[in-house]
Amino acid sequence: xxxxxxxxxxxxxxxxxxxxAGTKRTRRERVADKEDAIVAAAYDIILAKGLARTTIxxxxxxAGVAEGTVYLYFENKDALGQAVLxxxxxxLTARAAAGVKKHAGVRAKLRFLARHHLESIMRESAxxxxxxITDRNSEAYEGSALYRMNKDYVAVFDAVFRDGVLAGDIxxxxxxxxxxxxxxxxxxxxxxxIMVRGRKKxxxxxxxxxxxxxxxxxxxxxxxxxxxxxxxxxxTVAMKLESxxxxxxxxxx
Amino acid sequence: xxxxxxxxxxxxxxxxxxxxAGTKRTRRERVADKEDAIVAAAYDIILAKGLARTTIxxxxxxAGVAEGTVYLYFENKDALGQAVLxxxxxxLTARAAAGVKKHAGVRAKLRFLARHHLESIMRESAxxxxxxITDRNSEAYEGSALYRMNKDYVAVFDAVFRDGVLAGDIxxxxxxxxxxxxxxxxxxxxxxxIMVRGRKKxxxxxxxxxxxxxxxxxxxxxxxxxxxxxxxxxxTVAMKLESxxxxxxxxxx
DNA sequence: TTTCGAAATGAATGATATTCATTATTTCTG
DNA sequence: CAGAAATAATGAATATCATTCATTTCGAAA
Numbered sequence: 001x002x003x004x005x006x007x008x009x010x011x012x013x014x015x016x017x018x019x020x021a022g023t024k025r026t027r028r029e030r031v032a033d034k035e036d037a038i039v040a041a042a043y044d045i046i047l048a049k050g051l052a053r054t055t056i057x058x059x060x061x062x063a064g065v066a067e068g069t070v071y072l073y074f075e076n077k078d079a080l081g082q083a084v085l086x087x088x089x090x091x092l093t094a095r096a097a098a099g100v101k102k103h104a105g106v107r108a109k110l111r112f113l114a115r116h117h118l119e120s121i122m123r124e125s126a127x128x129x130x131x132x133i134t135d136r137n138s139e140a141y142e143g144s145a146l147y148r149m150n151k152d153y154v155a156v157f158d159a160v161f162r163d164g165v166l167a168g169d170i171x172x173x174x175x176x177x178x179x180x181x182x183x184x185x186x187x188x189x190x191x192x193x194i195m196v197r198g199r200k201k202x203x204x205x206x207x208x209x210x211x212x213x214x215x216x217x218x219x220x221x222x223x224x225x226x227x228x229x230x231x232x233x234x235x236t237v238a239m240k241l242e243s244x245x246x247x248x249x250x251x252x253x
Numbered sequence: 254x255x256x257x258x259x260x261x262x263x264x265x266x267x268x269x270x271x272x273x274a275g276t277k278r279t280r281r282e283r284v285a286d287k288e289d290a291i292v293a294a295a296y297d298i299i300l301a302k303g304l305a306r307t308t309i310x311x312x313x314x315x316a317g318v319a320e321g322t323v324y325l326y327f328e329n330k331d332a333l334g335q336a337v338l339x340x341x342x343x344x345l346t347a348r349a350a351a352g353v354k355k356h357a358g359v360r361a362k363l364r365f366l367a368r369h370h371l372e373s374i375m376r377e378s379a380x381x382x383x384x385x386i387t388d389r390n391s392e393a394y395e396g397s398a399l400y401r402m403n404k405d406y407v408a409v410f411d412a413v414f415r416d417g418v419l420a421g422d423i424x425x426x427x428x429x430x431x432x433x434x435x436x437x438x439x440x441x442x443x444x445x446x447i448m449v450r451g452r453k454k455x456x457x458x459x460x461x462x463x464x465x466x467x468x469x470x471x472x473x474x475x476x477x478x479x480x481x482x483x484x485x486x487x488x489t490v491a492m493k494l495e496s497x498x499x500x501x502x503x504x505x506x
Numbered sequence: 507t508t509t510c511g512a513a514a515t516g517a518a519t520g521a522t523a524t525t526c527a528t529t530a531t532t533t534c535t536g
Numbered sequence: 537c538a539g540a541a542a543t544a545a546t547g548a549a550t551a552t553c554a555t556t557c558a559t560t561t562c563g564a565a566a
Contacts, residue, residue: 031513056554066515071555132385142449177446178462182435185442189434196395209431213466236491280532284544309523319546324524507566514561524551531544536537 035073038063043084043127050126051081081130082145088127089149092120096156106164107215110183113157114207118187122195128188154180161214169215179214186210288326291316296337296380303379304334334383335398341380342402345373349409359417360468363436366410367460371440375448381441407433414467422468432467439463 041063045054056077060067074080099116103109121128131146141147157180164170190206294316298307309330313320327333352369356362374381384399394400410433417423443459 034513055552067554068516068556069514072513077554129385132382147449175458175462178439178443178459181442181446181459182439182463182466185438185440186431186435187438188442189438190431193430193434196400205428206431206434209428210435213435280543287544308521320523321525321547322545325544330523509566510564512562512564515557515559517556517558519554519556521554522552525549527546527548529544529546532542534541535539 034063034065034069038065038070038073038080039083039087042080043087046081046084046130047124047126051077051130056080085127085130086145086149088124089153092117093149093153093156095120096153100156100160106160106167106169107211109160110157110164110211110214111207113160114183114187114211115203117184118191118194118203118206121188122191122199125191125195154184157183164215171216174214182213183210186213287316287318287322291318291323291326291333292336292340295333296340299334299337299383300377300379304330304383309333338380338383339398339402341377342406345370346402346406346409348373349406353409353413359413359420359422360464362413363410363417363464363467364460366413367436367440367464368456370437371444371447371456371459374441375444375452378444378448407437410436417468424469427467435466436463439466 038059042054042059045058045062056070057067059080060070063070070080074083096113096116099112100109103112158176161170161176161179165172187206187210190202190210194202194206291312295307295312298311298315309323310320312333313323316323323333327336349366349369352365353362356365411429414423414429414432418425440459440463443455443463447455447459
């Protein structure tokens, strides 16, 4: 993926990309390494300061190249940001796919996905911001690299969701696209709320709450739960009433 | 609100803000008008091109002032962006509050809020982007202007939600904060999806789908609903009894 | 070793945000 | 009302970057 963006950038500047034809391997490898070094440097700095406050000069310094060299690999600052975003998505997707395999049952898979997503965006919220920034320029969003990356990522969720529908765990009348947007959008907003309040328990609550919207915690269970609470409450009130009545009697005598 | 940011910016630069004490009205008004003109100019241009591609020079030209004058009213470009965001939120909140009054029933109110939110952010998505940008700098997000504006806005949703819970239309076990984040977050993500696909019907579907997550449409929830109402009723009675009992005890002692 | 294209360099350029010394306008005072 | 003081406004100068490009270095093939 990183490869792609580099060759794209280079060929866009008019220089033919060195294809496998005659060139040797090592040369290309060295080029690839340098590109990775630039993306890695950019990743670290952007994560720490956000894209706006990150300068090309600083990235170049950290990557051990001259400023101009960055522009040999990336068309401009935004393209470099895209590459960083691509790296983020690549890891995110890989971890999501791997984690889903490790969990059994639709609910457990969704919970894993929710927690993984929430924790990832909390940890790397500065990277996430670039999505909005990039979004903008792309009236032709579809077909863009960002679009494809995101599509690959949410495909992990989609697969779990479809399995859930087939297995009967998820109601058939819930449209996938809406549930998907609620899932990821809800988690993103929950992140903001959680970062203002404390973290710990709130992450658990958000994960549970959002997953439960997709797979309702078995309705009968909820009803029972309510019933149990109602019963308990009734007992308490009854005891109080009884003691009040007892007091009255005591006072009167 | 706009007033606030101006005086803040000015006093931040060391010049004392002219307070109501001795100064006449007209002067302050003229200042206020100029500030509004700058915000309005910025609003239009940012809406059309996004903050990054909007220059102070262009804003100043459109507002009919010199570049330097902009800095008399706003600390820097970001602060001006904040003011634009504040104007956006102010209208958004006003329309939301007014619309909620016009609709009867929790479901209708929520549907109105959802559609209004979705259409607003679709129309002014360039403004929305600034939220993320601004978000960043604010480790001290709480207490920030953005935080307050957002709080005021979602308060409209919160009130409807609480009414819904009291009326028994919304299950008590759904935490408000999570439902709120799912509502707004889901709508924001839905916007992206809708802007890639076609619009028309998708807006309706998103609105209906997301509202239904908060107030389940299914009639079969009648039993649960009944139980919820019963629970609510008992709670009310219990509280009354308890306060009566408490009073008696207080009077007696 | 020489040669040539690919890579890399970093000083120069251009676009903007931001500052500040100067000028204009308004209000106040006697 | 004239002049002084306080406020506002101006726009040229400065600072900070992104981006370009003429020049240099490197690597491998002859």
